[in-house]
Amino acid sequence: MKRGSLNKYYLRKISLKAEEIFFRATMLFSSCIIIFILLLIIYSILQKGLPSLSIDMLTQTPKGGFYFGKEGGILNAIIGSIYLSLGATSLAFIIGLPVALFMNIWLSHKKKLVNSFRFILDLLWGIPSIVYGAFGFTVMIYFGIKASLIGGIVVVSLFILPIMIRAIDEGLKSSSVGLIEASYSLGSTKTETAFKVMMKQCLPCIITAVLLSFGRSIGDAASVLFTTGFTDHIPTSLTQPTATLPLSIFFQLSSPIPEVKSRAYAAALVLTVIILIISLSSRLFTIKYKKNRINF
Template sequence: MKKRKLEENIFKALMIISLLGVFAALAGIIMVVAVKGLSSLNLSMIIETPKGGYYLGKEGGIANAIVGSLYLMAGATTLAFIISLPVALALQKEYLSKRFADFTRLVLDILWGTPSIVYGVFGFVIMVYLGMRASLLGGIVVLTLLMVPIMVRAMDEAIRLVPFEMKEMAYALGTTRVETTFAVVLKQAMPGIVTAVILAFGRGIGDAASILFTAGYTDDIPTSLLDPVASLPLAVFFQIGTPVPEVQARAYAAALILLVIVIVINIIARILGWRFARHIVR
């Protein structure tokens, strides 16, 4: 008996240690980025674009990257949403055979797991084929490709949670499939759909590998879809590699901004999930 108790306690202790380790990793990352970032973050960093001699540590900020990231994400999130919502709705069992829907889910899972660098390479090939150079448009398209599987799978999860009895009630009243989809399913699944969009946004904004070749990098804020565009993750990546401490400081600031955006997005998604959940019939 004693031995069994001992085993129990040993494993429980190990579990608590590893859990604390995970929490410590999270706290550590936030601390490191916050301490490093806050000391180098100031107003001119946020509102100024790089000036001459920027990469030697002179004047300027990372406004180009902040605005660039927002442009990229605004375009990519909109496009991905327009593609994802119909796909997620079409995966319901009323429309297609279960086998085809399940096959598509599997394909989406595979796409979801595909490394973002592969998307980047694929996007670059397409752009070379079309004779485009690195641009805002290219970045938006590749980020859309990256975000669609994430968004569809998350939306699909939410839509599948709508009880079938509820749809049956609608059908019993004589509605067609489309009417039920829009009047019942969409309303019921709305919080899940919003959360899906937000989560995909969070994944998209932090991704650097996919836009490395497709969006390029520039010191200016783009004025057209065909201009290259800077982005926060690439700002971190390029500036950490320079030997000048002032430039590295900007990498820390960019990382802090990125981290804050991602954490805020997670919190918003969570709160929305709770708030909407109250209005839903379960």
């Protein structure tokens, strides 16, 4: 090799090495910055939320209006959010579980149809929740229904339905065909295979799907903005408007009164803690039940 080309070779090698070192540093930096942002978010919520958190905050409804009243707490929003999310999640579960089972057992031989169905569900998942909210509100107006708990439950359940179905579907998809065939060979019908074998096999996955949907429904503000409204009271029937945690944060944070603002920070802390618990418990479920799966 000539001297010049050898020099060129080394130069190229060195520059590639320098490039690698530079990019490895930026890569590590990007991963660290993501961790840092999460810590920053949790820190800022804790820092503002902890001083305003008290027993009264968690056990009382706002007194004298949620925007102006200085007394009281956020019990109305906590209870309202739990009612709404429980209702929406169970409604989505009742519709979603059979659909996911149907796709994977009854239609298991029609791969193309199932795949296009998955595609549509993914598209539905991408629709912004504000569109569901605005559309749901228009339909409610058309039928003369006022902002109420039941309206919110229906709209939110439509919004989380694609997530629920796809999450259960992923679990069913990854379980083996051998299990279904073994069940058929013992003479069970499709219904029995679906609800007695597959459902048990995918139980951890179903629990994860339910937790995921619950987290989505408790945190979404745009879809409940018009459909459930806001109130200071704890709802006693399905037709009453209901306060939710995200809206309680959103409305009260814009108030000029510091006491009202502190209610918003407390609500933000409560909501974050709920989401953290959901996220951690779904992780634990997955790890704990993974070993109980039957593999062929």
